Amino acid sequence: MNFALILFVLLVMTGIIWLIDLVWLKKHRNKSDKDPWWVEYGASFFPVILVVFVLRSFIVEPFKIPSGSMIPTLLVGDFILVNKYTYGIRLPVIDKKIIDVNLPARGDVMVFRYPEDPSLDYIKRVIGLPGDTVAYQNKRLSINGKPVPVVAEGDYLHPERLYYSRRYRETLGEVSYSILNDGDAPAYIPDASRFPGRENCKYNTAGVICRVPAGHYFVMGDNRDNSRDSRAWGFVPEENIVGKAFFIWLNFSDPGRIGSFK
Template sequence: MNFALILFLATVLTGTAWLLDKLIFAPRRRAARVEQMPLWLEYTAGLFPVICIVFLLRSFLFEPFKIPSGSMIPSLMIGDFILVNKYTYGIRLPVLNTKVLDINEPQRGDVVVFRYPKDESVDYIKRVIGLPGDVISYQNKRLSINGQAMSYEEQPDFLDPEHMGYAKHYREAFPKDFGGYQYRILNHPERSSLIFNPDRFPYSENCQYSSAGVTCTVPAGHYFVMGDNRDNSADSRFWGFVPEKNLVGRAFFVWMNLGDLKRIGRFE
């Protein structure tokens, strides 16, 4: 379901009714000394201001999303409701998704929502690992960028609630040359490093697969993304790069989790 399109059409419909009421129907009611607005106008013109505000906020400022899977554990948990900043990476026209104003570019470590390249009606959330031109190597469950290895600080084992088992828990950090940003990841030692059955995707020739993992050169205008729950995430290792045009925004805040209210306000 294209909710953005539905909201746009609702805004147009109710806005048209609101305008007709202001120009035609309201003057007629005043002339006839009728105060009550017809029911059909109450549910169209009367709702226009609210629908218009929601449409503008959702299209240009912030959009809510719910985390449906465990691919971003431990940073984001299943059931987290998050807010996504829609203008961080530029202003886009709603529905058309055409960028009209550049503001910022994604940075390594950003958690981004994007339209899944294989089915753009579906939104995914992952962490940006590689920028255009980067050489990303994920070998034996260790990551390097342009030949520089990430650093790993071991943490207490983490109970992965999606798979009801403990996973190895690390604080992964980019090299200082790449900002030094840190975040937490999970690895399941019993899982193989082999990437099983990767898809054929645009620029798949930029990736070389082996029993130890994968090495990819990120093409211009694209990004390499991964989930923090490394052995339970379908990401760029499997289905390829994220085009810049598919970016929706940067996730930055957990505003609700009905199963764990302590999650509110947390975001790593």
């Protein structure tokens, strides 16, 4: 469902009703007459829909975490806010960038349209920038030949599934975050697609090495052995970017998580 398009259609319809009433109907209606129901509802909903449309299109958009690929940073059921202008101002519905602001940085948690099905929004961490060589070998990450610092943090208990993963603190540039690895999961990538730009990647028994094409980004989930990401389906085109995740605003099962993500 294209919610942005539905919202835009409602905005246009209610806006037309509001405008017709303002410039014509009011002038030909007695002050004692009650507004027709379609004018009353259309005109009253227009400012509300306008505010929601502007906020969602240009400032922030709510997003619900649907899977465990970003555990332990984000959990299933977290409701987050996505900054829509961090990476530039885009026209709503057609998603065409009209103003550049910032570019994604390594370590950002980014929402984007899934390259294999743009109707779906995905959330992952930015690992590689255009021109970078990203190597994920034997479950250790390197960028342009330099290993990314990682420190063991102890085991992580998945509360719903009651099993442990190994937890590490990874530092990518100025950003530090926790990642998970499962000891019994293979290092190789078993389900890689024939994605555009696959010739930039080399797969082996230890994992994958990719050079990120211009205008694209390499992303991974923090739950490394339970995330299907750029290692399997390739690079995120710049035009697919939605925004930067920055805040947990609700979690029904664990209110203590509100505001815990930066």
